[in-house]
Amino acid sequence: xxxxxxxxxxxxxxxxxxxxxxxxxxxxxxxxxxxxxxxxxxxxxxxxxxxxxxxxxxxxxxxxxxxxxxxxxxxxxxxxxxxxxxxxxxxxxxxxxxxxxxxxxxxxxxxxxxxxxxxxxxxxxxxxxxxxxxxxxxxxxxxxxxxxxxxxxxxxxxxxxxxxxxxxxxxxxxxxxxx
Numbered sequence: 546x547x548x549x550x551x552x553x554x555x556x557x558x559x560x561x562x563x564x565x566x567x568x569x570x571x572x573x574x575x576x577x578x579x580x581x582x583x584x585x586x587x588x589x590x591x592x593x594x595x596x597x598x599x600x601x602x603x604x605x606x607x608x609x610x611x612x613x614x615x616x617x618x619x620x621x622x623x624x625x626x627x628x629x630x631x632x633x634x635x636x637x638x639x640x641x642x643x644x645x646x647x648x649x650x651x652x653x654x655x656x657x658x659x660x661x662x663x664x665x666x667x668x669x670x671x672x673x674x675x676x677x678x679x680x681x682x683x684x685x686x687x688x689x690x691x692x693x694x695x696x697x698x699x700x701x702x703x704x705x706x707x708x709x710x711x712x713x714x715x716x717x718x719x720x721x722x723x724x
Contacts, residue, residue, distance in 0.1 A: 546693070550606070553606075553686065554607035554686070557603040557606070557686070560603055561599055564596045564603075565599075565600045568596040568597065568600070571593065571596075587668045588668050591665050591669070594676075595671065595675070598676045599679055602684060603682075605684070605686070606687045609687060609691060626709050629709030630701065630708070633698065633710060634695070634698035637691055637694045637698055638699075640691050641688060641694075644688045644691060648684040648685050648687075651677070651681045651684055652681045652685075655681045658677050659674040659678075662674075
C-alpha cells in the first residue's frame with residue numbers, strides 16, 4: 546500500500562509542478578497583455594487562486610512521506626533517539642487526528658459547493674467545487690499518509706527499530722561528509 550501511495554504522491558507533485566508552471570505562464574502573458582496591448586487574460590486572478598490550491602495541497606503527502614516539513618529542533622537536538630521518536634510519534638498521531646477532522650470539514654464545504662452549484666463572481670463565473678475538491682483530496686491523502694506514518698512509528702517504537710528524523714544540520718553535515 547505504501548508503494549502505491551508513493552506513486553500517487555509523485556504524480557501529485559508532478560501535477561503541482563504543472564499547475565505552478567501554468568500559473569506563471571498565465572500571469573506573465575496576462576501582465577504583458579495588460580501593459581502592452583491593454584488586453585489582460587479575463588479571470589486570471591481567479592484562475593491563479595484556483596491553481597494555487599493545486600500547488601499547496603497536492604504535494605503535502607509527498608512532503609510528509611519524505612519528512613521534509615519544517616521541524617523545530619532547537620530543544621530536541623540534544624535528546625536521545627528514543628525520546629525524539631516518542632515525540633515524533635506523538636506529533637504524527639496528533640496531526641493525523643487533527644487533519645482528519647479538518648479533512649471532514651473541508652469535504653463538507655466541497656459537498657455544499659457541489660450541491661448548490663456555487664460559482665465565483667467576476668468576469669467569468671468559475672465553478673467553486675473543483676478547487677474545493679482538490680483541497681479535500683490533498684488533505685485526505687495527507688491524513689492517510691499521517692495515518693500510515695503513525696502505524697509505522699508505533700511499530701518502530703514497539704520493536705525498538707525506529708530512527709528519529711534527522712535535523713537539517715545533521716542532513717547537511719552527512720551530505721558534506723559523503724562528498
